[in-house]
Amino acid sequence: MNTLFNPSAITAVALNTLREAVRNKVFGTLALFSVALSASSLVIGEMSLHQELRLTQTMTLFAASLFCVIITIYSSVTLFHTELERRTIYTLLTKPVRRWEFLVGKTMGVQLLMTGVLGLLTALSAALIVYQGGSFTTQIAAAYFTLWLQLCIVNAFAHSLSCIASPLLAGFSTLGIFIAGRLHDELVSIQRLLEDQENPASVIVDLIRPLIPNLASLNLEREAVYQLALPSSYLVSATVYALSYALIVLLFGIAAFSRKDLN
Amino acid sequence: MTDTVLSVRDIAKTFHVGFWRRKVHAVRGVSFEVRRGEVFAIVGPNGAGKTTTLKMLTGLVRPDSGSASLFGAPTGGLEGRRRLGYLPENPYFYDHLSAPELLRYYGRLHGLDSATIAERSAALIRQVGLEHAENRPLRKFSKGMRQRAGLAQALINDPELVILDEPQSGLDPVGRKEVRDLIFDLKRRGKTIILSSHILPDVEAVCDRVAVFNKGLVREIGTLHELTSEKTVYVEILVRGLDASSPSLQGLTGLELAEPRGGVLLLQMRGDVDLRATLDALHAGGASVESVTPHKENLEDVFLRDTVDPSTEEE
Structure with a gap:
């Protein structure tokens, strides 16, 4: 009997993706670097003028952002393309697994991986902050949570673009989207400036801006470091925005992948 | 319950390759049926369209035209895949x-x-x-x-249906034999098997019916008995006591080839020669006959007949 979807297949693909990533040497090296960069904040903090705590907060969050995005893009693109290049996908999609279930499983596997990595880096950051005599505040916790939400969007883009592009193109395009998303507020300023100058390029910026995810609004580095209060409904709306955005991006990927010939 | 496990009707697939999207007609309209419990072999040279056809049957590639049904439902569906086992090349x-x-x-x-x-x-x-x-x-x-x-x-x-694309590729003779035994075992258990292979003697040993593919088309399809004729194509005679330049070979009717092989002389005669007269002539010339082997048409002959392009044969 055909059910609407096969949760055991999605779980199996997700867990296999997670296991494959964990056993990958490049992933281990990247994870080690992120831990080393976070830990180096203690040494660098010593060189600052009594800004040890602030530096630790900034550096650990920066290290988490940088390495988590790199690991997400690397894992998503390589693990997906490895299935195509090594043709493991032939044996997989001739089992009773729908193509969208495969893509969702792959995406979930990478997201599980990133949840683990980010959890580890969050714990390391908390330990370093406490060691410096500070406290791991709600704002810092919220900053790590919204980083996880950003990774959901990056992950969805990396997988969807992998369905239509080469690994290199998919990886760099996703990185470009991440950077543009982080500079979303600057894009608004640029568009206003171009509009004031009656420059026709303002129309192009105006057209592409809504398509780029507003990752700037999910970046709480300032709030975390300066302990700025967050509106009460912020986390709910941020979660709804990020997950909806990731879902829509993934739907485009599913549409492309379901029409793809695996020759 | 239907006796037909797989039915393929005029499926075709064209790929667009390279920067200029050059058309490559991989499969040009192929039709065949596979019955329950049989071992059905697909043979053909590289690029004949065998693997693309198998991929269309498993849902990995979508046909441009035509239709194919597996267990009575369109191929690529979940129900069909539940009852299918697939080994890619x-x-x-x-x-x-x-x-x-x-x-x-x-x-x-x-x-x-x-x-x-x-x-x-x-x-x-x-x-x-x-x-x-x-x-x-x-x-x-x-x-x-x-x-x-x-x-x-x-x-x-x-699975009820097992599709094996070049299952003996990379295996040593022992491994090949084990695969043959496995196929026999699956057949004994009532499974239907579709097999694509280049190893023609193994195909001959295990299959019930064969489809010969070339250039994206099915050239011939049928049982081995239907595809091969019963007539003797050539006769191999191994003799001692003569060499390739012996005068007694000059008058031998139907001689196609005479060459030394491991201390004996191999004579290849036309299939329709008078064997008794040939053997008498050899004895008269002082030869001692070691063996006489008539060769009937086999799958390799059918393969060559259907796939070798006469325009390139003389090159």
């Missing part, structure tokens, strides 16, 4: 897994419970001879061992 699996982990993974994709997976996995690993490498990751497997792991994954769901 030159399979490659997840490097990080061991054979039991691989089978557990594929078993889960089939929605099997843990007990069934454990039971079938152990039996299949034994059947394909991988017990000695149970704890070894697949990245340390040889090509032949990967092929065996591939056969095991194709059978994890105890």
